Amino acid sequence: AQSVTQPDIHITVSEGASLELRCNYSYGATPYLFWYVQSPGQGLQLLLKYFSGDTLVQGIKGFEAEFKRSQSSFNLRKPSVHWSDAAEYFCAVGAKEYGNKLVFGAGTILRVKS
Amino acid sequence: TAGITQAPTSQILAAGRSMTLRCTQDMRHNAMYWYRQDLGLGLRLIHYSNTAGTTGKGEVPDGYSVSRANTDDFPLTLASAVPSQTSVYFCASTLSNTEAFFGQGTRLTVV
Numbered sequence: 660a661q662s663v664t665q666p667d668i669h670i671t672v673s674e675g676a677s678l679e680l681r682c683n684y685s686y687g688a689t690p691y692l693f694w695y696v697q698s699p700g701q702g703l704q705l706l707l708k709y710f711s712g713d714t715l716v717q718g719i720k721g722f723e724a725e726f727k728r729s730q731s732s733f734n735l736r737k738p739s740v741h742w743s744d745a746a747e748y749f750c751a752v753g754a755k756e757y758g759n760k761l762v763f764g765a766g767t768i769l770r771v772k773s
Numbered sequence: 774t775a776g777i778t779q780a781p782t783s784q785i786l787a788a789g790r791s792m793t794l795r796c797t798q799d800m801r802h803n804a805m806y807w808y809r810q811d812l813g814l815g816l817r818l819i820h821y822s823n824t825a826g827t828t829g830k831g832e833v834p835d836g837y838s839v840s841r842a843n844t845d846d847f848p849l850t851l852a853s854a855v856p857s858q859t860s861v862y863f864c865a866s867t868l869s870n871t872e873a874f875f876g877q878g879t880r881l882t883v884v
Binding site: 663665668693695701702703704705708749751758759760761762763764765766 | 804806808813814815816817818821823829831863865867869872873874875876877878
């Protein structure tokens with residue numbers, strides 16, 4: 660079965676520090692990969708996506724992610740975190756072979772301390 | 774553009790009652806989805822529809838039903854609500870092989 664693991668439930672970083680959120684997946688097909696962000700009481704906003712090509716993808720708000728097929732990972736990074744980045748982040752995986760239905764990780768809550 | 778509209782925004786429902794959560798999109802996306810979001814579990818797929826006239830079961834379909842009479846609308850019905858259906862429900866849509874766009878969610882409390 661398809662699954663997505665986000666090992667860190669909570670992460671706290673200082674403002675200005677770098678950030679890496681981990682995402683690992685188990686999929687029996689070539690995946691599409693996404694990172695979404697959710698602020699409290701809001702819907703989900705797409706940060707970035709990977710379908711094919713360059714394995715390092717750039718997203719909005721200064722985020723990037725790297726697809727590593729050998730590690731089945733798609734970790735999200737940001738070189739310098741801002742207080743407004745505090746939110747919950749979800750990794751999601753889909754595949755054409757599974758009808759493009761997205762499977763989500765459990766989420767990582769990011770706290771930013773000043 | 775409106776994108777995806779969900780209604781109501783929130784609802785308190787007595788156990789045993791029925792309710793329909795509404796979802797409308799104006800992007801002419803072929804596929805639509807219903808997810809529920811629960812703390813520590815992320816989003817789990819309830820039902821989906823790849824195109825008007827077809828629906829399928831997701832990961833947690835029990836107690837829910839959907840219909841897709843046209844491209845724009847994808848209502849989710851709880852026939853007889855139970856407290857375990859207390860959750861935040863998100864509707865989403867996609868064009869083939871693209872990212873999903875989400876509504877703002879419906880917060881449902883079953884008491």
